[in-house]
Amino acid sequence: MLEIERKFLVKSDAFKNEAFSQSEIKQGYLNSNPSRAVRIRIHNDKGYLTIKGKSDESGTTRFEWEKEIDLTEANALLKLCEPGAISKTRYEVKAGEHIYEVDEFYDDNQGLWLAEIELKDANEAFIKPDWLGDEVTGDVRYYNSQLSKNPFTKW
Template identity: 55%
Template sequence: MPNEIERKFLLANDDWKSEVTRSVVLKQGYLNSTKERTVRVRISGEQAYLTIKGPVTGVTRAEYEYEIPVSDGLALIDLCEQPLIEKTRYFVPLGDHLWEIDVFTGANEGLTVAEIELTAEREAFIRPAWLGREVSDDVRYYNSSLIHRPFTSW
């Protein structure tokens, strides 16, 4: 079973912006957003994905992701719970890892989160000076939670 091991952080400042190597606009929605499982549709630039995730244990969960035709992705987005998640993802390589900085728009305007995917929960990684408080275990910051309680309503 493929697993996703991901840690999530707020940002202390905007110094990460000078380290960005590329970015992509994302739009995603949830066909199912329960804590036991999520089924997500994501449009990422000119690609689309269907992702199924299991429940979180620590910072690990089962994840199955499949590329789908963009036309299917666009049709599935129309079936998703509202509001959709809209954000620009910025990529910042650092050491052996790739940081993904999500700057949210729409109903989650004002939220910026840094994520890093690891191969083990206790894997060491470089903590850049722009990294703030860890929120990996705070369900409010899960994208699937942000559709039920958007950041702008906090």
């Protein structure tokens, strides 16, 4: 139940031509505390409840538990979330043996594009496509739970 991922800014929309999947996501936080964030997400037509623990010092590894929930329940729980729901389009892009999840944010986070790659080991090698920008792994400003409270357009 450990999530190991690295996070990057995206410097161009060239990834869109490489994407093999595109989906819509809306999510909110019942609790956005970095030690134990509790998220409700609607991903296309499915609902999810996710609990994330505190990241390690590098920001690459943390506990993550996720369970699919009924869509009606997910919609009801979104209404209980803290202010600052996140809306984004997620693109999946294959690069070598890995898949990048590239998020294009909307509303108060308009203009932000982030790419995440999940790894089996924090030191695992991976391909960095040309559209990938600076690494922001461990920079809490780019955690979705923090973007819901302190949006990108307000920086």
